[in-house]
Amino acid sequence: MAEVDVRLDRVTKRFHDVVAVDDLSLDVRRGEFFSLLGPSGCGKTTTLRMIGGFEEATSGKIFLAGTDVTGLPPYRRNVNTVFQNYALFPHLSVYENVAFGLRRRRVASGEIRHQVGSMLELVELPGYEARRPSQLSGGQQQRVALARALINHPQVLLLDEPLGALDLKLRKQMQIELKRIQTEVGITFIYVTHDQEEAMTMSDRIAVMRGGHIEQLGAPEELYERPGTAFVAGFLGVSNLLDGDVAEVDGDYSSVRLTGGTLLRAPRPAVNGARRVQVGVRPEKLRVVPISDGSAAGSGDLNTIEGTILDASYIGVSTQYLVETRDGQRLTVYSQNLETSGAGEALADGQQVRLTWKPQHTFVIGQTDDPTAQGALNA
């Protein structure tokens, strides 16, 4: 069991009548790249600000490397933050910005020079010491903010949507860069973002947050392949959800009868005894076959569902289909263009097709009555 760097113990934060963070408990392991992922207003930034000491928890405790820091001001906590808009000091040079933390600890000036130099090298900005923040591009400011925080060798580095202000191409580049730096310095990173792709690219583990609590916590592939709720399924990529009832459970698998009557094989529901469930499958796991092919229906162990193509759009690497089943449910299919050589060979609108996929690619979600979960799927 790895050591725990940050522990939140039943932390709640209320702003007047609004509960921003609701009884949240969380362990972040040492050296881990941990992301708090969720839509705006889910409480992820408030959680980060409580760890940094900028917001006081209404109740609950926060531990840093085993020490209770709940009531301590930011300058008494061994954490540093990279702020959303960098918050570089505009009246100080790059050198003085990076040296700010060391000067507060009265480090000797020779030592400061040495450390600032090597830190600017780490973020690939040597020679920029004399510049003012206003003379730097967004990406460069981002690197200075990172250097300014990392030079203090914090126990934990907090990052609040640090790439939000950058354009897409630079963001991709900085994602790789951030991951490289994190591996190089070996410091625990807690990263707040609303961008699921960004979180998946960099994180060791992700906590998906909604309404002030953690909806699901796990490794990126775990969250993607086996989402526990409709919200997580919808927030991390596109998913097809079909309503049904658990007909039978045998071993690790179960049979689910959809509302339209089709019987599917799926892993057994995580929630024991759940009857009303939703069965989900990611669009890229589906294979689409024209029915006229005469291939054996329901061949072998594959799940099969029949429908009509409503829309086919060729988008280069893949073709995207919208298929409507007999009982009116709609599924999205991403079909890789492995064998086709042009748009002409894609299946046409109105064509009768059979969708097949492996039972292990199916995930089962205990049915919720929460209408907002359905709304999130359309996002």
Next chain:
Amino acid sequence: MSAGAVPIEARARTASGPAPLNRPNLRARLGRMVLPVYTGLVVIYLFLPIAVMIAFSFNNPAGHQNITWQGFTVEHYLSVWGRPDITGPMITSLAVALVSTVLATTLGTLMGLALTRYEFRGRGLTSTLIFLPMASPEVILGASLLSLFVSVGVQRGFLTILIAHVMFNISYVVVTVRARIAGFNRTLEEAAMDLGATEWTTFRKVTFPLIFPGILAAALLAFALSIDDYVITTFAAGATRTFPLWVFGVSRIGVPPEVNVLGTLIFVVAGFFILVNVWLQRRSAAAARSRPT
């Protein structure tokens, strides 16, 4: 004007060659002259009184009145220092201006910080009332101050002038400083504390340097308002003479050229500070231009 009759096709053909003289061209040239001429007139309007003041500081008047040009001399620049009836009020004015600027700037800055940053009972009321000294006529303020001082039984003099000047200067300082603080990004203070700075160090190293231009502007404004205030000072002064009070008093007999000398000197000092300010701004603008692509 005959050039204006050149048909459009002809103009189009010669478009690649030198442009022919035509009406739009002339209008454009006239148009280009309007702004400089207008600006020049405004500048003359503003600076003519100052030019007259400077010129007459070098005049050699025959009698009491320094209003007709008699001849050039620098004599008054030397004689002014030997006239305590002039330098005395000037020193009083400078002392009042300096002390009231320091006090009003300190108090006003703290008030500005409190009013923009904190929620407290009476905040809205204070915000509104702070405009009152700026909005009410000086003569009313002065008269009320006088009756206040008399009813409390304070001996009027340097101290009462100082109190009056701090009072009206605070409003201007609060308003000026508050504008600067409003544009201040609080995350910068969080960043400083995140990097290990206590509240006091954060104020010293981040907040103060960043709002300093606002504080400086407020201080200069306060100084300028204080050093030439006449109306309120009359009511608060008692037997004490500030420079404006002395000039007004003596103007009934005739203003001696030494007054022009002191006026010119103040103008030169102020002008020097303005030039320094312009130079500093040019330098920082030049630094900003070297921004990388």
